Amino acid sequence: MRVLFIGDVFSTPGLNVTKSYLAEVRDDFDFIIVNGENVAGGFGVTRKHFEAFLDAGADVVTLGNHTWDAQDAYALLEASPRLIRPLNYPPGAPGLGYTTLEARTGERVTVVQAMGRIFLPALDCPFRALDALLETHPQTPVIVDFHAEATSEKKAMGEHLAGRVAAVIGTHTHVQTADELVKRGTAYITDVGMTGVQDSAIGMRFDEVVYRFTTGLPRRYKPADAPGTVCAVALTLSGASATRIERVQWRAPEAD
Numbered sequence: 001m002r003v004l005f006i007g008d009v010f011s012t013p014g015l016n017v018t019k020s021y022l023a024e025v026r027d028d029f030d031f032i033i034v035n036g037e038n039v040a041g042g043f044g045v046t047r048k049h050f051e052a053f054l055d056a057g058a059d060v061v062t063l064g065n066h067t068w069d070a071q072d073a074y075a076l077l078e079a080s081p082r083l084i085r086p087l088n089y090p091p092g093a094p095g096l097g098y099t100t101l102e103a104r105t106g107e108r109v110t111v112v113q114a115m116g117r118i119f120l121p122a123l124d125c126p127f128r129a130l131d132a133l134l135e136t137h138p139q140t141p142v143i144v145d146f147h148a149e150a151t152s153e154k155k156a157m158g159e160h161l162a163g164r165v166a167a168v169i170g171t172h173t174h175v176q177t178a179d180e181l182v183k184r185g186t187a188y189i190t191d192v193g194m195t196g197v198q199d200s201a202i203g204m205r206f207d208e209v210v211y212r213f214t215t216g217l218p219r220r221y222k223p224a225d226a227p228g229t230v231c232a233v234a235l236t237l238s239g240a241s242a243t244r245i246e247r248v249q250w251r252a253p254e255a256d
């Protein structure tokens with residue numbers, strides 16, 4: 001089975017390039033996952049954006065630390081098994097932390113998201129939350145979106161889950177890393193990268209970000225506006241394991 005995981009789609013340039021890319025490749029994949037937590041100007045997913053992802057070919061949209069920024073998220077999470085938020089929110093949080101759906105091969109795939117705790121909200125332990133899920137979960141390929149800031153925490157999660165899931169894909173830091181590998185049947189990358197304007201402050205215009213760093217004063221961020229690049233990984237799965245992970249960076253030809 002071929003699975004595509006598209007990294008954090010940032011604002012309109014990210015959404016536009018995601019649509020262009022998926023129009024070309026969606027039939028090459030059996031299952032498509034998109035991290036969409038930055039699509040609404042950097043802050044969450046609205047109903048309009050969520051529907052745009054599904055129309056473009058996404059099977060599942062994952063979130064992260066911006067899950068609750070867009071008001072629509074509460075209702076969308078309750079209504080759709082195709083939108084998931086971090087599993088390790090305390091019990092009672094709206095929506096699902098994982099979902100099991102059918103791929104175009106007829107096989108079932110589980111997608112789960114967990115969030116790290118270094119420089120992010122102090123949620124329940126993501127390691128133990130995933131252990132608990134895997135203990136009870138039926139034998140499907142499991143693809144983990146680990147949304148975390150610290151490379152050490154992501155690397156540790158990759159080791160913790162190696163041999164038990166099909167893939168651990170790091171998200172949130174927005175710069176694609178070059179450390180992809182398959183270990184004990186588990187595909188891993190520290191960060192899949194951001195889908196959006198790469199020459200930016202991880203999606204935002206430099207002006208306001210540099211102003212804030214150099215003055216210590218507040219100023220509202222604005223999303224960068226230029227042609228975007230897709231950052232993704234393509235996974236090849238065999239049963240519940242991965243056999244291959246390939247990094248993807250793609251721009252629309254007319255954007256060059």
Ligand SMILES: [Fe+2]
Pocket residue numbers: 037064065066147171172
């Ligand atoms: Fe994030």
